[in-house]
Structures are given as structure tokens and as C-alpha cells.
Amino acid sequence: MKLQQLRYIVEVLNHNLNVSATAESLFTSQPGISKQIRMLEDELGVQIFGRSGKHLTHVTPAGEEVIKIALNILAEVDAIKAVASEYTLPDQGKLNIATTHTQARYALPPVIKQFMQRYPKVSLHMHQGSPEQISEAAADGTADFAIATEALHLYQDLVMLPCYQWNRSVIAPAGHPLGQLDKVSLTDIGSYPIVTYVHGFTGRSELDQAFSEAGIKPNVVFTATDADVIKAYVRMGLGVGVVASMAVDKQQDNDLVVLPAEHLFRASTTKIGFRKGTFLRNYMYDFLELFAPHLHKTAVEDAIRAKSQEEVDLLFRAIELPFY
Secondary structure, X not given: OOHHXXXXXXXXXXXXXXXXXXXXXXXXXXXXXXXHHHHHHHHHOOOOEEEEOOEEEEEOHHHHHHHHHHHHHHHHHHHHHHHHHHHHOOOOEXXXXXXXXXXXXXXXXXXXXXXXXXXXXXXXXXXXXXXXXXXXXXXXXXXXXXXXXXXXXXXXXXXXXXXXXXOEEEEEEOOOHHHHOXXXXXXXXXXXXXXXXXXXXXXXXXXXXXXXXXXXXXXXXXXEOOHHHHHHHHHOOOOEEEEEHHHOOOOOOOOEEEEEOOOOOOOEEEEEEXXXXXOOOHHHHHHHHHHOOOOOHXXXXXXXXXXXXXXXXXXXXXXXXXXX
């Protein structure tokens, strides 16, 4: 059994069982990957992948267990390399961050700027996607950190740390009747077409729950993952928007009516997650603290030692999170 074989089966799974795409990403040949997978299956005496002719069609039950262990082994190998690099190249390396558009566009820029000034030799890569994609990237080791408001709890292999809280604002075109109100209500918003986030993005669940508890069925006519897109369609008169307050710029959005809505919706908490067992380089600890000052190295190490996510949550329960 070779590490290369384990890496091949993991990458084949990551490429939706497409061996050609896997070979291209690994800069090797398709026959070479197929041969190594066959050799591993012969050695183990089980099929990892089901086949139809020359095509892989599914992962077998045995294959699921093998790949799960392979992921852990490869993560440990990467951890060993990270330990060595921490001593030989302490200020060099790479950092992969998976996050949503809202975090990348509004919350992270000043943090990224400070981090890159402090660590010019660290290569930083940001990957945007849905909360589920982001969480999966951290769980399978593709990303070092996942930053999101939703879906991180779906993956038990992650250590999740609270970063900050945020709420929403209602936006409408200039001259809209909502602009005449001193304090907007859910009934007020629900009487107009609504433009907001796609399900599963940027705290959308809190919006849905608030309307449900009020017995109001909102008329959501358009959804998007990007607050800038939502604002563009509000400007077109498609409806009133509900967006993260951090996505509203007083200067750039001075043509919109902006109404606070923190009294209507429960605050959401953005978290940062990383795979359990990950060896965090010192520059990774610094990134965590830059993003959320209460996540200093001692606090993060305490969270890593915790036996469950419930214990992690207890560690930070007494901390008053900053409000973005």
C-alpha cells in the first residue's frame, strides 16, 4: 500500500469519479491512476469503486470506509509536513480559506490586508462557495479554514469557533413607502415582494423562521447569493431587499432607503471551522486572532483539546461576541 494510491482514491472521489479529470489535476496519466487503484483493490481484496465497463460508477460500502481512513492518513501526513515547515520555514507556507461571498466581500478584506502585510511569504488562496461546499472543503482538508454562518454544524469532523454576530437591514428604492415609517414591521415587509438570499446562505434560515413564527408567508420573488446582486434588483424596483447590514455602504448605497431590522430577526453568528487534528501553523493562529481577537492562541488550543463541540461552545459562552 502506498500513500500515492490513497491520494489517488481520494482525488477520484473529489472529482466525482472522473478519472480523466483526476489525472489532469494531478498532472499524471489516466491509465496510471486506474492501474494504481486496481493494485490497491487487489492488495486489499475488496473493490473500492463499482464499475460499468471502464467507467467508475459509485463508491462501494467497503470503499467508503477505506476512503474515510485514507483521508485521515493523508491529513496526518500533511500535519507532519506542517510541523517540519514550522521549524524550517516559520514565515512561509500557504493558507486556503473557503467562505461565502458576503464574508469575502465585506468582512475579510481588512483582515486579509493585515495578514498579507505580516506574512508576505505566505500564499493565501480564497475559495467561494455555498455553506455546504465550504464546510465540506474544510472537512476533507481542501481548505484550512471554513468561514460561514450556516452549515458548519453538518460536519462532525470540524472544530467550530464563534467569530462575531450580525443582523439585517431592509433596503428599498428611493421614495418607497417603507421609507416613511419610523420602525418597520414584518407585516410591513411582507406586504411587498421580497428580494433576499438563497436558502442556506447568509443566515437566510433566521429570516424564514421570523416570518414563520409571525404567521406571515413572505412573497420572495428573487434570491441570490450576492448582496450586490440583491441591491441591483432592488434598484430595478423588483421588490424590497433583506440583506446583511454589513453589506450596506452608506456612501455607495445612498440612493437606497435603508431600514434597521435587528428588532425583527434574531442575530446570526459567523463561525470559523477547521478539521479536527489539523496542525495549526503560527501564522494560522495569527489569522484567527486577526479575524476574531478573542480567538487568541490559548483559547483556540483549549478548543482543540475539547472532547466535543458542546465543550467548545461552553468555552466561548461567556464571551460577548463583537457585532458587525
